[in-house]
Amino acid sequence: MRIALIYDMIYPYSVGGAEVRNYSLAKRLAEQGHEVHLYGVKLWKGPAMIKKDGISIHGVCRYTQKYNFKGNRSIFEPIKFSYYLFKSLTKEKFDIVDCSSFPYFPAFSCKLYSKIKKVPLIITWHEVWRDYWYEYLGWKGVFGVIIEKIVSKLTKNIVAVSNKTKNNLISLGVNKKYISVVYNWVDIKEIKKIKGSKKKLDIIYAGRLMKHKNINILIKSVYLAKKEFPDIKAVIIGDGPEKTKLRALTKRLGLEKNIKFMDFMLKEQAYGFMKSSKLFVLPSILEGFGIIVIEANACGLPVITVKHKRNASADLIKDYNNGFVCKLSEAHIAEKIIILLKDNKLRENMSKKSIRNAKNYNIKNIVTRLEGIYKQCSGN
Structure with missing residues (x-):
């Protein structure tokens, strides 16, 4: 054809x-x-x-x-x-x-x-x-x-x-x-071939920096989680009209050593950073599917996302299986981040379940x- x-x-x-x-x-x-x-x-x-x-x-x-x-x-x-x-x-x-x-x-x-x-x-x-x-x-x-x-x-x-x-x-x-x-x-075979980045991270987000993605909430969540983990490391990969505001918020909260911004990159490079991270956070309220959830799962990452009538990615997540679905609130997201960073055994178990879940797609x-x-x- x-x-x-x-x-x-x-x-x-x-x-x-x-x-x-x-x-x-x-x-x-x-x-x-x-x-x-x-x-x-x-x-x-x-x-x-x-x-x-x-x-x-x-x-x-x-x-x-x-x-x-x-x-x-x-x-x-x-x-x-x-x-x-x-x-x-x-x-x-x-x-x-x-x-x-x-x-x-x-x-x-x-x-x-x-x-x-x-x-x-x-x-x-x-x-x-x-x-x-x-x-x-x-x-x-x-x-x-x-x-x-x-x-x-x-x-x-x-x-x-x-x-x-x-x-x-x-x-x-x-x-x-x-x-x-x-x-x-997702292409499971392709993702399997990708090696993790040498840069070790706790949290990752990859996607457009748009208002409905609520990356400002993610940044505030990192600020709260930092009280438990002073050396917490997060990376935000992407570009968009909110980037300048998000950088300013990061500076205002004193998180410049904790949060790094990176421009859009090829998906293979993004997979490498995912594989060197511990969890993925997607606070978006507008997702028709949320393929990034499946990509993160395929890289072994539990995903924290939010419950919202327009967020279809929440339907891809089961609590304590391949991630968490919580309220759109920095406090609630920070709570889930802390749970996953504190409990290595739970995170490793959810990582295995995440990979199994991705195989369905x-x-x-x-x-x-x-x-x-x-x-x-x-x-x-």
Whole structure:
């Protein structure tokens, strides 16, 4: 099959859960003999189309800026991407197009292409924001709510990455028979090969530094845990509009020797730091799946996350098994950190259970299922 995967950001030039998912999917499908094309924004030097790992990667335009001065996604950049995406897509004929729902506007380009070329369209939903739009954009969030609902009606071929995302789509009025739940995955074999970093750490976080990730709560938790463990070591890997504020908070709390910030890196490097850490903390309130939880588990790390109606990653955790789910509070998170750092035997036991849990999300079986959905939709 000729398959087009659409998302404005492309790994390894941008690092995030959706980017890593799409790239690993494309690579796996290419290894199985499919012709796979990734379409996104051009984030690299050189020609607009490059070949990498058997994948054709298309950069259809450049973004001037991804976020505005408030730290929110720019609206106009995805509109520009959608225009150039349509122009680029119409030069090709694919058997299937799989477009990530966010940032919404590209889904309209893909729908138009699907109609003109009579090509099946799948829209993959990583998360559904619903009323979170109002927290993100204030009163302007009403436009996000409307566009999200319209996009949910563009196709009857829908992939949701978690049951929570499926249920949220149903709440938008999507017929449940149109939705296939296909969990995100990890490559267990790849992770096994990675050696731990020489830098020994207690706590690690890796991901975007966005407001909803609540990394300020993590920093305050480290401040509280430091009273029990004065030499506690944490690393925060990632980038985003909150980084300057988070660095300032770290300095204000006197944690500069305890918390180190590192820029985004290739996932293999991040796995190395995970393997040299004792636990992972994810205080995010907005996760459509939370692949980083499974990646951390695969590296042997119990994960501390928070209970919230929008946080699907909490569904991946069982207390005292592969992590803890607690309230969004520095005191509660610090309490769980202290439990794991104090009790080596408990942590080692949970580490083994974490690795076993990650095996349920191995890439081979899950990608095979997604490939089957592609074949069914395209008639191949």
